[in-house]
Amino acid sequence: MTFPTTGTPGTTAPSRDARAATFAAAVAAQGSDASVHTAGSPTYDGARLPWNVAVDQRPAVVVEPRTADDVAVAVRAARASGLRVAAQGTGHNAGPLAVQDLSDVVLVRTGALDDVTIDAAARVARVGAGAVWESVIEAASRYGLTALHGSSPDVGVVGYTLGGGTFVYSRALGLACNSLVAAELVLADGSAVRASADENPELFWALRGGGGSFGVVTALELELFELPTVQAGMLLWDGSRADDVLHAWAAWATTAPDEITTSLRLLNLPPLPDLPPFLRGRKVVAVDGAVLDSDERAAELLAPLRALEPELDTFGRVPASAVVRLHMDPEGPTPSVSDSVLVDELPDDAIDAILEAAGPESGTSLLAAEVRQLGGAVGRPAPDGGALTHLDGDFLVFGVAVAPTPEVAARGREDAARLVDAVRPWSRGRTYLSFSEVTTASTSAYDDATLTRLRDVRDAVDPERRIVANHPVGERRAA
Numbered sequence: 001m002t003f004p005t006t007g008t009p010g011t012t013a014p015s016r017d018a019r020a021a022t023f024a025a026a027v028a029a030q031g032s033d034a035s036v037h038t039a040g041s042p043t044y045d046g047a048r049l050p051w052n053v054a055v056d057q058r059p060a061v062v063v064e065p066r067t068a069d070d071v072a073v074a075v076r077a078a079r080a081s082g083l084r085v086a087a088q089g090t091g092h093n094a095g096p097l098a099v100q101d102l103s104d105v106v107l108v109r110t111g112a113l114d115d116v117t118i119d120a121a122a123r124v125a126r127v128g129a130g131a132v133w134e135s136v137i138e139a140a141s142r143y144g145l146t147a148l149h150g151s152s153p154d155v156g157v158v159g160y161t162l163g164g165g166t167f168v169y170s171r172a173l174g175l176a177c178n179s180l181v182a183a184e185l186v187l188a189d190g191s192a193v194r195a196s197a198d199e200n201p202e203l204f205w206a207l208r209g210g211g212g213s214f215g216v217v218t219a220l221e222l223e224l225f226e227l228p229t230v231q232a233g234m235l236l237w238d239g240s241r242a243d244d245v246l247h248a249w250a251a252w253a254t255t256a257p258d259e260i261t262t263s264l265r266l267l268n269l270p271p272l273p274d275l276p277p278f279l280r281g282r283k284v285v286a287v288d289g290a291v292l293d294s295d296e297r298a299a300e301l302l303a304p305l306r307a308l309e310p311e312l313d314t315f316g317r318v319p320a321s322a323v324v325r326l327h328m329d330p331e332g333p334t335p336s337v338s339d340s341v342l343v344d345e346l347p348d349d350a351i352d353a354i355l356e357a358a359g360p361e362s363g364t365s366l367l368a369a370e371v372r373q374l375g376g377a378v379g380r381p382a383p384d385g386g387a388l389t390h391l392d393g394d395f396l397v398f399g400v401a402v403a404p405t406p407e408v409a410a411r412g413r414e415d416a417a418r419l420v421d422a423v424r425p426w427s428r429g430r431t432y433l434s435f436s437e438v439t440t441a442s443t444s445a446y447d448d449a450t451l452t453r454l455r456d457v458r459d460a461v462d463p464e465r466r467i468v469a470n471h472p473v474g475e476r477r478a479a
């Protein structure tokens with residue numbers, strides 16, 4: 001497949017619109033069915049809208065491939081048109097992409113590549129680049145299997161997995177990225193490759209937690225786990241109990257065994273009609289999670305939390321497919337802003353700082369101030385793991401606000417930063433990039449050796465820096 005190239009040495013570089021037009025023509029000339037939306041076309045604004053609708057991303061052109069071949073055509077056409085390429089599944093983490101210069105970028109939105117097939121005997125799911133967790137979990141559950149999904153049914157499997165992936169199975173089973181069996185992707189030169197332990201092993205290493213800097217993934221193969229049912233649920237207290245529940249939970253969390261993973265949220269619920277009447281407009285404390293063990297063991301592990309007399313206790317044995325909605329994350333397009341950091345410990349002073357910054361009396365605008373319990377298998381380097389073997393902190397602190405207007409977004413950003421700043425004394429400034437919806441240095445997420453290795457892989461597969469990621473691995477410092 002060949003493409004005409006734009007630009008001749010010594011002549012003025014073509015404008016963004018000219019390059020976008022060349023790109024559209026090149027895609028059409030290859031007989032590709034991909035939809036192309038150039039800036040200014042009537043369909044452009046709809047096509048560029050990410051899941052996080054508070055984010056205004058303005059690429060030169062948006063392309064919606066229908067097949068892996070369409071992706072290869074789009075990448076080659078971008079190259080021939082002098083454009084760079086950014087892949088996006090849903091746009092849950094569009095924030096740090098949109099603040100980059102996208103005026104010469106083709107945004108490849110993969111939503112239509114949403115095939116999911118389950119090989120029950122091999123316990124492997126083959127997942128197209130546009131698939132969201134709900135469809136994978138639903139398909140796997142027909143065989144009594146599940147995957148290491150996140151807290152939201154409509155987060156994209158690919159972005160989640162490339163970034164790490166942690167939720168209620170993590171302390172028992174580790175990060176989702178290390179359950180990756182193989183990936184199919186289109187590299188910056190337009191070639192299609194497969195990466196696994198046996199094929200392109202360095203690339204396979206980088207894809208497991210190194211993010212989206214290495215090409216456009218067209219499909220992933222993920223390990224599935226035999227888990228037809230799970231002990232999972234939520235404990236809920238009135239906001240007035242925030243102080244004693246948070247102190248007690250944090251102390252309990254550091255000694256809990258690996259088979260239980262929970263998170264605690266201080267929730268500031270709006271008076272929305274979709275909420276059950278007893279929750280509308282209330283401040284509450286919620287602890288949710290799962291136990292990968294027997295009902296008896298779950299009861300034993302939950303006893304110290306139940307002793308705090310929650311007003312609601314939904315823990316019980318549920319189909320594993322229900323766990324994807326356990327956290328009640330917002331589904332569909334949502335405007336939000338957030339901030340997060342990994343912390344090493346949460347002694348009493350740290351809990352007091354969280355309460356002062358985001359507790360019920362703080363006046364915060366945050367919808368949720370969340371503390372995720374890490375440690376266990378998610379805190380230990382995974383044997384034979386990829387670039388992200390574990391998360392380097394015992395807790396992840398995260399603040400999120402709904403942001404329907406720029407003014408509300410600014411206030412939410414301030415309040416999320418206030419929460420994160422409050423726990424900085426107990427943090428080494430390490431971050432988990434998938435939970436970072438703002439520009440964040442890659443040095444805060446990987447150690448030096450890992451970052452050097454990630455950059456080496458990127459240099460090998462993308463010497464021209466054609467691929468644009470939300471969280472790029474960055475450039476080596478000049479010697």
Ligand SMILES: Cc1cc2nc3c(=O)[nH]c(=O)nc-3n(C[C@H](O)[C@H](O)[C@H](O)COP(=O)(O)OP(=O)(O)OC[C@H]3O[C@@H](n4cnc5c(N)ncnc54)[C@H](O)[C@@H]3O)c2cc1C
Nearest residue numbers: 087089090091092093150151156159160165166212217470
């Ligand atoms: C409501 C909500 C709940 C969440 N829950 C969890 C959770 O429980 N646990 C957790 O670990 N994280 C969670 N996250 C974070 C989530 O994992 C990241 O936002 C992740 O990047 C989302 O992936 P996506 O594909 O949906 O997003 P996108 O914004 O579409 O993609 C993010 C990035 O991934 C890369 N990427 C996506 N698709 C491709 C592709 N085909 N090829 C190459 N690169 C690609 C790109 O660099 C892209 O910029 C949550 C986020 C939100 C907003």
